[in-house]
Each structure stands twice: as structure tokens, then as C-alpha cells.
Amino acid sequence: MKKILIIGSSGGNLFNLGGASPRKLLDEILIQIKAAELEAEDLLFVTAGESMDTANDHTRASIYRLEKHQPVEIFNGNLKDANIEASKVDSYLADRIRNNEVDGIIAMSVDPEGTNLHTIKAAIETNIPIVGTGGTSMAMITSKGGNVIASSGTTGTTNRTRAVSFISCLCKHWDIKYNPQIGGSGHKEEIASGNVFKNINIRGIMISSLPGFIAMALVLALSKIPALEGLGEVTDLLLKALPVMMAVIAAKQVSELDEVSILSGVIAGVLSVNGGIIGGIIGGIGAGILVHYLFGKCIQWRFPMTTVNIVAGGISGLISGLIVFYFIGPVALKAGNLIKEIIELAVSFNPVLAGTVAGLLIWPAILGGVYHAAILPIVLLEMEKTGNSFLGAVDMVGLVMVSAGITLANILSPRDKGEAAVATPGFMINMGFGTFVEAAYPFMFSNKAVFIGAVLSAGLGGAMVGFFDVRGTAYVPSFTAPFMSNNPIGFIIAMAVPLLSALIITLIANKRATNKKKRDEATHNSPLKLESY
Incomplete structure (x- = not known):
């Protein structure tokens, strides 16, 4: 064993x-x-x-x-x-x-x-x-x-x-046979007795929802093909489904009661559609809280389990959804639209400047833990409206392509032989899946020139995004990303420029580091010359 x-x-x-x-x-x-x-x-x-x-x-x-x-x-x-x-x-x-x-x-x-x-x-x-x-x-x-x-x-x-x-x-x-266990531990009474409010995490809800937004963006891209124009109706349907998806994830994460909370989230989400994804999140959180407490109360009252599920799953979703439908939905929709309008206003004022600033800040943001807390949620809010995003395009060119350029440079001309083996998986994942930008960290942290080059290349990529007025997304294979954008040619250029920039800067930095190492070794190994008196 x-x-x-x-x-x-x-x-x-x-x-x-x-x-x-x-x-x-x-x-x-x-x-x-x-x-x-x-x-x-x-x-x-x-x-x-x-x-x-x-x-x-x-x-x-x-x-x-x-x-x-x-x-x-x-x-x-x-x-x-x-x-x-x-x-x-x-x-x-x-x-x-x-x-x-x-x-x-x-x-x-x-x-x-x-x-x-x-x-x-x-x-x-x-x-x-x-x-x-x-x-x-x-x-x-x-x-x-x-x-x-x-x-x-x-x-x-x-x-x-x-x-x-x-x-x-x-x-x-x-080489061991393995069948995953898909059932949980089932300690429902213990779960229902905890503090439900500690489970409310907006960032976690939005990050978990990312695959749904990517699916919508993919259908949107396919609908642009003349033979697949009918998929436009599917895109519209998926846009309406996004609040439901957010509500389900929110209810499940908050309540921790799996199937019961999923049912509650669906009901709350359907009633929260007119509030956009913010309305869906609010409806789902409310449903999750109610599921948690109603489930616990029904257990204490010794209701039959079928009734427990009906009360906890059905009534909790209905109550939360109706509150959003009549009171919170219009306000939530306006809040979401306001965030998107602010982004569009900044871009329309000076798109190149907006892209450059976003590109320069995106590496410090991800290193400082701000990316998942602020940037990714805004990307999803943008995608809710158009299926792609200005900041999503900056993400792809400023993080994914720059990381790909740095890792490619360390494949072609590494400082040490072992670095090529480290860089290769990171490069393949970045290009093949549009994620795992952390693969560049070892090279950025060990060489200031590479770090500075990454930030500058990201700024250059952001400027290209602004110049070509690109809207796109990361988290997809790099070769498909341009076709999921509003400007495929512009996106290809915007992706290629920072990749090449990061590649060249890293190659130069590696060459200088290698030469310095050789000089240091030569100085260390040279024989001492004795002066004659």
C-alpha cells in the first residue's frame, strides 16, 4: 500500500x-x-x-x-x-x-x-x-x-x-486502479450547526463561475461564423443563464449542503435574472443562508427528510428570489451597468493610455493578490454584457503571453541546463490553456531585468489592446483566443508583441547572466601571478 x-x-x-x-x-x-x-x-x-x-x-x-x-x-x-x-x-x-x-x-x-x-x-x-x-x-x-x-x-x-x-x-x-468517490461524508446535522456567514465569499463565487462565462464566449465566437449564425439565440440564452449559474454556486458555497442548496440556488437564480450577475449572487447568497437555517430547524423539528429538502431547498430559494425580483434586482442591475460604464468611459477617453496602465499594473496586481479580488470580477461583469472584455484581453496579452515569452526564452537559451525542463511545461500550459502565468515566477524573481521586462512587455501589450480596441478573454487556448474576440487580427498582433518583447528581453538578460557567470568562474579559477622583486 x-x-x-x-x-x-x-x-x-x-x-x-x-x-x-x-x-x-x-x-x-x-x-x-x-x-x-x-x-x-x-x-x-x-x-x-x-x-x-x-x-x-x-x-x-x-x-x-x-x-x-x-x-x-x-x-x-x-x-x-x-x-x-x-x-x-x-x-x-x-x-x-x-x-x-x-x-x-x-x-x-x-x-x-x-x-x-x-x-x-x-x-x-x-x-x-x-x-x-x-x-x-x-x-x-x-x-x-x-x-x-x-x-x-x-x-x-x-x-x-x-x-x-x-x-x-x-x-x-x-499504475494503480482508482475509482473516485463522489459521495460526501454526510454529516448534515453538524454542517447545519455552523456559522453560515463565514462562508460568504464573493471572490470565490465569481472565480468558480468562470467556466460558464468561457462557455458563453465560445458560443458567441462560433455564432460569428456565417454557417452558425443561429447560435446567436443560444448566446442570448446563455447570457440570461449567467445569474442563475452565479446563484447556484453562491447558494452551494454558502450553505455547504450540496443538492439541497443547488435546488435553492436555481429557484433564486431564475427569479434574479433581471438583476444581472450581481442580482444572481445576492439571490444565491440569500438562498444559501436560508437553506442553512431552515435545514437545521427542520432537522431539529424532526421533519421527514423529504419535507426537509422541500422546505430548505424550495421555500428558501423562493423567498430569496422574490426579494431580489421585487426589491434588489433593479438596483443590482444598475450597479453592474455602472461598473461596466466606468470601464468603457476610461477606454473611450484614451484607449491606448487605459490599456498601457492596465498592462503595467496587472503583474503587480496578481503578485499582490489583487487580481482575483478585483480584476477578475470586473472581467466577468464586462463579459456579461458583450461576451468578452477589455481587461480580459489585457489579461491574455499582459500575463499569459508575457509568461509564455519568458518561459520560451528559457527553453531556447536557459541560464542553466535544468531551467529548460522547468520552463517547458509552463510554456505549453500557457499556450495550450491560457493559464498558469505563475510559470514565469522563478525566472522573474531570480533576475530583476526579467521582472522589469515582464512589466514593460505587459504595458506594451495593453497599449496594443487599446490601440486595436480589442475585447477578449484569457483562460482559453491561445490559438482560439483571437477568434473569441471582437477583433481577431488586432488581438493576434496584441498577443504577439508582448510575447516577442518578453522573449527578447529575457534572452538578453539570460545571456548577460551567463556571461557574468563565466567571467566570475574564470576569475575564480585563474592562477595567482607572483610579482618579481
Whole structure:
């Protein structure tokens, strides 16, 4: 039986997609480990009371370990002390790896140069397979020589999809048969007794909804083909469905009651359509709150389970949806339109300037944790109206194409031989899927010239977006992105320019770094010349 070590933290973006509820996140992984007939050997998970993007030393934090095959909180205090305690466990886990007590690692938003330093070092020494999420951390592990067999960012994932992906990759690596467990733990009474308001997370709701917006954008692009003009009606229908989708996701995330909350979200979403996606989110949150409390009350009153589902799922969605329909919907629609009008006003005033500023700021935004909190929601609001987005196009050219250019340069002319192997997967994912811009981080952080070049190239790409008045989206294969935009030719140029710019700047920076290294080595190895007197 293969033995798995689980390490990580509640993370930055992961916090919004499961990390804020560590027991639920870890339970899902343990369920899938058991389904694969593997064994969870040990666990070290540090969780904070807020996203690691904004957390500080004084943020409340906990440490979870594995006891009797269950995640147990062993420490509760501030984040600084939690990291100190976790570092002590880190050395112990490293010894277990070196003693061949661990066969594989699941890593989620780990700290390879801090809290998890010794564990990762031991994993690299023993070459055991590593799977995980967290673009920055997984890129660092790969660059250090870790045997990473699968990695990704967290956008668009759930606890279950992550857990199934982790175990699927490990089982495939070990040639083990695995049938995912799709059922939950079923502790409904325990779930219904918690604090529902802590589950309200607008950013998490909007990020989880991204695939629906991409589907709509794809249908919109196909409808532009003369033979497929009839798909225009499908696009209109999908636009109306977006608030329903948002309401379902909101209700499910808030209530944590799966099918019951989905039903409630559908009812609330249908009644919230006239409020746009903001109305849908409000309706879904209201439905999730009502589901949570009505479910708990019905259980306490010992209603039959069928009646519990009818009351919790049906009545909660109806009440929330009617409130949005009659009172909140018109205001929510105006708020959404106002945000979109502000973007359009800035673009119409000076599109090149607007694009340049957006491009220059997009790398600092994603590094500072602002991207998922502010930029992506605005992209979705823009897409609700037109099916594509000005900021979505800047995302593609300023992040995805720049990351692709940096990684391509390190494939063609790396500073060290091992960097090409690190850069290749990142380049392929960026070009093939329009995501995983974190692949450029190791090269940006290790060379200031590359970092500055990335920011400048993104600004140049944003200027091209403004110049050609492009509306588009990321998170799709790069070769399809232009055809999902309002200006395919302009988008192709806007994508090519920052890619080439980042490529050239990185090639030059790598060449200078290589030459400097050679000069330093030559100076270090040259024999001493003794002066004659």
C-alpha cells in the first residue's frame, strides 16, 4: 500500500476555494485516498483566518496533523508562531521521507523555502512523486528539481476536483486502479450547526463561475461564423443563464449542503435574472443562508427528510428570489451597468493610455493578490454584457503571453541546463490553456531585468489592446483566443508583441547572466601571478 504525505497551507487564492474550511478540504482528500486503497501516512497543514495574500504575523492560524486517520487541530495561535511550530514538524517529516516511509506527496500552497523547506528537500533527494496546487510554490518546487508529476493553479477548482486530480495522477504514476468517490461524508446535522456567514465569499463565487462565462464566449465566437449564425439565440440564452449559474454556486458555497442548496440556488437564480450577475449572487447568497437555517430547524423539528429538502431547498430559494425580483434586482442591475460604464468611459477617453496602465499594473496586481479580488470580477461583469472584455484581453496579452515569452526564452537559451525542463511545461500550459502565468515566477524573481521586462512587455501589450480596441478573454487556448474576440487580427498582433518583447528581453538578460557567470568562474579559477622583486 502506497503511503502519502499531505502538506500545505490554506493559501492565497486557495483560501477562497476551500482553504478557509481546512477540515472539509482535508476530508475530501482523505476520502479519495481511501477510495484508491492508499494510505495517508502523515499531514502538516497550516491554515490562517484570512488569505495568505493579506495575512500577517498576527493573523489567527492553526496547524492540522493526522491522528487516527483524521485531521486534528494541534495548534491555535498567531501565524508567526504557527510557522515556527510547523517548521519543527517539517524536520520530522523530512526524516520520515528519507527513511522510505513516504511514497508520494500532495502539496497545496506550500512554502518550499520556509515552513516546508526540509520536507521538499528530502522529497527532491529521494525523487518521490509530488502533486499539488499553488502556481508559485509548485513552480519553485519544480525549479529546485522536485519530481512534480502534476501541478496547477487553483482558479476554477473545488475541494473534490482537486482531490480527485491528486489521487488520479498518483495512481496513474504507480499504475494503480482508482475509482473516485463522489459521495460526501454526510454529516448534515453538524454542517447545519455552523456559522453560515463565514462562508460568504464573493471572490470565490465569481472565480468558480468562470467556466460558464468561457462557455458563453465560445458560443458567441462560433455564432460569428456565417454557417452558425443561429447560435446567436443560444448566446442570448446563455447570457440570461449567467445569474442563475452565479446563484447556484453562491447558494452551494454558502450553505455547504450540496443538492439541497443547488435546488435553492436555481429557484433564486431564475427569479434574479433581471438583476444581472450581481442580482444572481445576492439571490444565491440569500438562498444559501436560508437553506442553512431552515435545514437545521427542520432537522431539529424532526421533519421527514423529504419535507426537509422541500422546505430548505424550495421555500428558501423562493423567498430569496422574490426579494431580489421585487426589491434588489433593479438596483443590482444598475450597479453592474455602472461598473461596466466606468470601464468603457476610461477606454473611450484614451484607449491606448487605459490599456498601457492596465498592462503595467496587472503583474503587480496578481503578485499582490489583487487580481482575483478585483480584476477578475470586473472581467466577468464586462463579459456579461458583450461576451468578452477589455481587461480580459489585457489579461491574455499582459500575463499569459508575457509568461509564455519568458518561459520560451528559457527553453531556447536557459541560464542553466535544468531551467529548460522547468520552463517547458509552463510554456505549453500557457499556450495550450491560457493559464498558469505563475510559470514565469522563478525566472522573474531570480533576475530583476526579467521582472522589469515582464512589466514593460505587459504595458506594451495593453497599449496594443487599446490601440486595436480589442475585447477578449484569457483562460482559453491561445490559438482560439483571437477568434473569441471582437477583433481577431488586432488581438493576434496584441498577443504577439508582448510575447516577442518578453522573449527578447529575457534572452538578453539570460545571456548577460551567463556571461557574468563565466567571467566570475574564470576569475575564480585563474592562477595567482607572483610579482618579481
